[in-house]
Amino acid sequence: MDFSISISGFVALYIFMLAGFAGWVIIGHVPAILHTPLMSGSNFVHGIVVVGGIFALLNASTTLEQAIGFFAVLLGAGNAAGGYAVTDRMLAMFQTSEHQPAHAKSGRAKALHPKKG
């Protein structure tokens, strides 16, 4: 049995097209007030490139490949971790109850904004 994935030609184009549409529609619903966290959040999402970096590094067979692969994982990890850290920090601020930790109960936080300080 062979379970290996083979994506080629038009299948790849289908994936790209559908993902592009999904991204466009999903992002289009994000209000302007959240555009900075959105940008760093989508920045975080492309940090998935670190997975490709790990694949490349594990398959490296020369010193040059190892060096570049190491570089790829290093940068990809930085992209992912940094993107997450800043996005999480920013989003935590949009919560109005100040004593609440970053994402505990965040989905529940219905009592949004105290109107007056």
Added chain:
Amino acid sequence: MLTIIPQLLIGAADLAAAFLFLYGLKRMSSPVTAPSGIFVAGLGMVVAILASFLYAFDVTTEARPFLATNIGLAFVALVVGGGAAWWSGRKVAMTAMPQMVALYNGMGGGAAGAIAAVELFGGKSQGATQLIVTLAGALIGAVSLSGSLIAWGKLDGVINKPLRFKGQQLVNGLVFMATLVVGGYLVFAVEAGAAPLIATPDLIYLFFALALVFGILMTLPIGGADMPVVISVYNAFTGLAVGLEGFVLQNPALMIAGMVVGAAGLLLTLLMAKAMNRSVSNILFTNFGAVTKQKQGDIKGSLKPAAAGDAGIFMRYVKEVIIVPGYGLAVAQGQQKLYEFVKLLQSADVTVKFAIHRVAGRMPGQMDVLLAEAGVPYDLIFQLDDINDEFANADVALVIGANDVVNPAARTDKSSPIFGMPILNADKAKKVFVVKRGEGKGYAGIQNAPFYGDNCDMVYGDAQAVLIKMIEAVRSLGLSAAA
């Protein structure tokens, strides 16, 4: 030969990651659900990274002797790269956020470029399609890396002036063409069987060097006011590069995540460009801000300075105040004091609203984040389209550290570099206070006619210091009233 179990696990983990990313981004459509959204996406990332170590079961025969070292290297790279970025992301000031985002984005582009480099140097690309896609990803990733680094330098103040010279477009165009020619030659030579890919390292070096140089050249002439657009363009670029390398590595999770970000970056770029009433190509390829026409002669009236305390007291006795915050507020770290002042006004039954221009700050929506940092509830914050008609009814427009986004030259003066840009109608308010450090001009380098208007007073000083004085003035008022 990869055993079936790890293969299935990797497939399942990547599928889960792709789902969690999409679901996480979907939750960003409201400030209420957004924090859980990024958490969900983070879970997806952890799952995908852990699963990716299962690739160790199926490395190529040549790579087998190096496997232990490579796994070790991967761990070190993850810990060092991830740790350093996490630490810096946790401690960076909110005002410095744009340059951090640019930096992380450049890292992603660099990672995509590096993956392409491993594929190219190892001669692993098979067939023309794969080679072309690898090269395209390499080009876009490399441009994103060097371009983002320049953007970081500009936002961080390391690079102060836009670098412009005669014939710049031509030079940039030539460098870009040269990159394409080298890439095209590589494809041609390899496909014609003239040389295997692995025998052409010099050409590969040249290709990357040209791409990196192009990224630098392309970003250097762009002025600081256009940085929000630039950041968002490079975000889209990196996404695209990641998506393309995902195709090369046959990894659908990378393809989907990369393409989603590519689309997101494109959408944000178009929104920003629209907010400035300029085309994206106009922003990227023409020299905004180079035109510093002095039209001072046309402006009548004079700048009238006012004391901060008087302005504060004035606002205490009106019905409605609309605040237009700009980057000057952020630089002065005045958000906290501003909200304190706002709370004082609110307790005196003054209606206070915030009007935010989409390009206020150094990246899309940055002003919203800075106000959120100070604790301003987001139902007080309005975007241009929602509040612009209300200025005419407002008693006071308080402009803090913003210049260009309230400059009516955009409405009338065809020669102005910001002509056509939608602006906040602060000048239509009955009274305008402008808090500003000095008589200097805004980012676009143009004079601001309404500052000379009859209804406008200038409050000079650092935004934070001014706000402290306003707070004190209003407080002392309250005390004497109570006494």
